[in-house]
Amino acid sequence: MLHRRIYQFLIIYAIGLGLLLALKYGLNLSDYVIPSPDEIVRTCRTYGGPYLLAVLNTLAVAVLGHILSICLATVVAVIGRLTAWIGSFIRTAAYNIQAYPIVAVAPIIFILLGDGLQSRLLIAAMICYFPLLLSFIGVFSEPIREIEHFYESTGRMTWRLQVKIRAFENIQKLTTVIVGSATMAMVGTIVAEFIAATAGIGYSIRIALYQSDLAKILVALFLIGVGTSLYLVSLEWAGNALQKRLKSL
Amino acid sequence: MKPSLKIICIACAIFLIACAQKEKLEEVNYRLKWLYNVSAVGDLYAETRGYFTRNGLKVNVKPGGPERDALKELELGHAHFGVASADQVLRAAAKGAPIVVLAQLFQVNPLHWIYRPDQTVFSGGEELKGKRIGVTFGGNDEAILRALLARYGIAESQVTLFSVRYDYTPFYEGRVDFWPLYLNAQAVIIAEKLEKAGETYAFLSPDRLGVRFVANSVVTTREMVEKRPETVKRFLTALLEGWRDALDPRNQDQAIQVLLDADRETPEAVVRKQLPVTRELMLPAARIEFGKIDAVAWKQTEAILRSQNLIPGSVDVESLLFTFK
Structure with missing residues (x-):
């Protein structure tokens, strides 16, 4: 699984880089517009180490933000499945909040929380929680009639049991959505760092953009790709392990 | 001939002449460094008040922005002229x-640092020691600040x-x-806020240091x-003529109106304060010619x-700076 993910990423990255270099030599562009292979290698040697640490920093925040968004989506979906007014209100509020572009909301977050970890975490969570929320609301609002009917007719149905039944019956769907939203968590964290932070690879990309240094950005993109692939593989592995365990019960 | 027919004939003639003239205009793209603001007042003035047209050019003055790089656009052929900061030019x-500098807009760099003289004692570069100084890492203010620190x-x-x-709260x-x-953009707004709060302020000018x-x-x-030397010359x-006139205090109202038409976000009162500051930075002394390249x-x-x-x-600076002989 790990090999496949990394392999696929490397192919995509190589194609992208190849196209850029073809453009550079085809149009006879200077190293300022598109860096030469030499410059990319040199930049990788100089900045590879610090950028790797920055990617790990970003990845750590993305993982925390992802966990936060999963918790948030679960809570909102569990409450949102209610037919009562509060359920409907939460659903509407969740959709409305998501309707605002994060770049417009981010400055308010940074003014309130500063440009530290909290802001990065919150923005990462906000960006990746909506796809989770949509699926979670779908899963938790849809009754599993053949099972729930038994507990309802015997008067043993509680809200916890209802949530457990629905989660168990849709575990594959939930796992897929969680894995899918992992990339959003990474993107969210990078966006947060890009807008206002003093750490992480998004911050490094911002500085590189100030300096019009595409070589640095290419190195950063490579490391982001590898980091994200590793995280996705870990999630897929954890999801498979969980499904196997539940099936064995 | 009836008078109405006469008028129609004259109108047609004028229309045909205008069309013929329009056809003759050479079209070029001019990419600014930033969004339309006071630092582009002369560019907009030249465009809207016919300076380019009179020189046989149709110039599309396009706003820049954080994601725009005039130098890359020049090389890719999307723009024929552009505005870039010196650090961008030298990096490129x-x-x-393959770029050349045609004119230097600012004789004094508008980048300054604001401080409160009643709270921060500062009379010379040495006194930066021990201070908390805001800096945009990666930006040209970082390069300027590091140069100041090295100098002192x-x-x-x-x-x-x-x-x-972008958030000034820490200050x-x-x-x-x-x-x-x-100095010619945010400083006007920040200074006004500080004045309203009854606070004093002053500016650290790297140029003076x-x-x-x-x-x-x-x-x-x-x-x-x-x-295309002729095109470059006409442009x-x-x-430069447009800029000179835009900065001329006698044309202040027209220049402000041109800018307000392009930049609808900035209030007129702010633009009125920004323009004289811009003039000071671009023409710090009466004898300085606008656009002079300070080698x-x-x-x-x-x-x-x-x-x-x-x-x-190292970069051969002399070969970058272009002057018509």
């Missing part, structure tokens, strides 16, 4: 970009560098002593200069970038 030249023999460990963003709250801003770091300049490609003539300041800028390893090697 160091990497082989202050190690980085002797100051506290504070990462700056308002007094957590930072010096905050970078553009001996660091002359060139700001925005008009650039084009070597190819344009070599293959530059019209642009000494360019060389100093190159030396600063080189000393901070922001360019891979």
